[in-house]
Amino acid sequence: MSLVIGLTGGIASGKSTVSNMLKEMNITVIDADVEARLAVQKGEPAYTKIINVFSHDILLPNEEIDRQKLGSIIFHDSEKRQQLNEIVHPEVRKRMKRKIEDANQNREEIVVLDIPLLFESKLTYMVDKTLLVYVDRSIQLQRLMERNNLSATEAEARVNSQMPLSEKVGLADAVINNNGSIQETKEQLHEVFNQWKINKKNR
Numbered sequence: 001m002s003l004v005i006g007l008t009g010g011i012a013s014g015k016s017t018v019s020n021m022l023k024e025m026n027i028t029v030i031d032a033d034v035e036a037r038l039a040v041q042k043g044e045p046a047y048t049k050i051i052n053v054f055s056h057d058i059l060l061p062n063e064e065i066d067r068q069k070l071g072s073i074i075f076h077d078s079e080k081r082q083q084l085n086e087i088v089h090p091e092v093r094k095r096m097k098r099k100i101e102d103a104n105q106n107r108e109e110i111v112v113l114d115i116p117l118l119f120e121s122k123l124t125y126m127v128d129k130t131l132l133v134y135v136d137r138s139i140q141l142q143r144l145m146e147r148n149n150l151s152a153t154e155a156e157a158r159v160n161s162q163m164p165l166s167e168k169v170g171l172a173d174a175v176i177n178n179n180g181s182i183q184e185t186k187e188q189l190h191e192v193f194n195q196w197k198i199n200k201k202n203r
């Protein structure tokens with residue numbers, strides 16, 4: 001069986017940055033955001049359910065979901081967010097489980113699940129170890145505003161829709177502090193792997 005590592009953090013905390021480092025080590029990374037995007041494409045069961053709840057107003061002219069519009073609704077309304085989560089999350093779990101099975105069949109030693117809402121959605125049962133990418137809230141907001149070209153209000157709404165990273169620190173098996181440089185983050189990742197005695201060939 002593959003060792004399953006749950007990589008988590010918050011929005012713009014640096015999960016993709018760390019997951020790219022893992023991919024460079026030839027480790028398979030299953031990204032919940034990617035699976036969530038696939039699960040809501042036109043023709044998928046979640047697509048119809050989303051329209052039933054949010055109406056045709058959230059569609060683009062090409063009939064795909066307007067993610068910006070849906071985001072502007074759910075990041076400001078916890079009830080609507082809950083409704084969307086109830087539609088999308090079971091599909092994401094199914095898709096990730098299938099991919100873990102593939103990794104097992106391919107006899108991969110390690111597989112990483114990149115799940116932003118690992119703790120919020122109580123998905124730790126799916127993984128053997130949890131690795132948190134932490135940043136201070138002020139840096140998180142700054143990087144989010146820059147990356148997504150968001151106002152402070154929009155960035156805060158997104159950050160506030162998740163469990164504070166300071167709380168997640170107490171729940172994770174290991175923490176990488178991503179306040180510093182990318183190189184410092186890489187060094188911490190290798191340190192965690194040493195602690196966990198992960199030293200796969202080619203690494």
Ligand SMILES: CC(C)(COP(=O)(O)OP(=O)(O)OC[C@H]1O[C@@H](n2cnc3c(N)ncnc32)[C@H](O)[C@@H]1O)[C@@H](O)C(=O)NCCC(=O)NCCS
Nearest residue numbers: 010011032033036067070071074081085088092116161162
């Ligand atoms: C609201 C949507 C349409 C916005 O799409 P958009 O392309 O702008 O953002 P993207 O999907 O890349 O998500 C960016 C980040 O937002 C955060 N986020 C997304 N959904 C949620 C949510 N329901 N609650 C809290 N944070 C969330 C995560 O940190 C994620 O990494 C989209 O995020 C979505 O469908 N969310 C519901 C599914 C979900 O929970 N996905 C997160 C992982 S399963």
Ligand SMILES: Nc1ncnc2c1ncn2[C@@H]1O[C@H](COP(=O)(O)OP(=O)(O)OP(=O)(O)O)[C@@H](O)[C@H]1O
Nearest residue numbers: 010011012013014015016017143147178180181182
């Ligand atoms: N150590 C760092 N120093 C400077 N910038 C960084 C650092 N780590 C990440 N960034 C930048 O911060 C932004 C967020 O990082 P990243 O995309 O890795 O976060 P994420 O957790 O995957 O976000 P999301 O889940 O929202 O997609 C990106 O623009 C990235 O280039």
